[in-house]
Amino acid sequence: MSLLVVFDLLGIFVFALSGATAAVENELDLFGVLVLSSVAAIGGGLLRDVLLGALPPAAFLDGRYLLVPIVAGLLVFVGSHYVERLAAPVRLFDAAGLGLFVAAGTTKALEAGLGPVAAIALGSITGIGGGIARDVLVGVVPVVLRRELYAIPTILGASVVVIGDGLGAPRTPTVVLCALLVFSVRMLGVWRDWHFPTARVSRPEL
Secondary structure (H helix, E strand, O other), rough: OOOOHEEEEEEEEHHHHHHHHHHHHHHOHHHHHHHHHHHHHHHHHHHHHHHOOOOHHHHOOOHHHHHHHHHHHHHHHOHHHHOOOOHHHHHHHHHHHHHHHHHHHHHHHHHHOOOHHHHHHHHHHHHHHHHHHHHOOOOOOOOOOOEEHHHHHHHHHHHHHHHHHHHHHOOHHHHHHHHHHHHHHHHHHHHHEEEEOOOOOOOOOO
């Protein structure tokens, strides 16, 4: 099994956990949990493969890509009474999936012959795609559009892969560093409450 497939499957698993956890927190039934875990897990990868012209997408060619999110969804559903005991479970799983998917997406983009800027963009899109789909389905504004640091970690991580590739650095440590950097910056931003400024809108008093 190649490193790229390993990162893809790990990213799918942790993003599936985030989707299933969000479903449980919104009191969805078993079908809803499995749908949300699957959409969160393969959404970014599907978008990546479509943009690269890799049709049909990997998720439809390898049964593991569909089996892993179902298993993750069932695990969360069965252990749903533990979900509330986790500290910000969606953010934790989301940050882990974000790092893994950015690493895998950027690597695939480079292997497809894309330039540095395009590879960084596609790596970032791969990372945020599943989270956006998850948030939209539960009726909340996607995390990437809020004040929290979300896009910046993906750009930093994807840049590490691109720079490493340009310098001829070994692929394995580069993608591992990317995943760890994205996860660390994302969680540090949550912990320190780093965020972008928002526009001040004055509303007339009624």
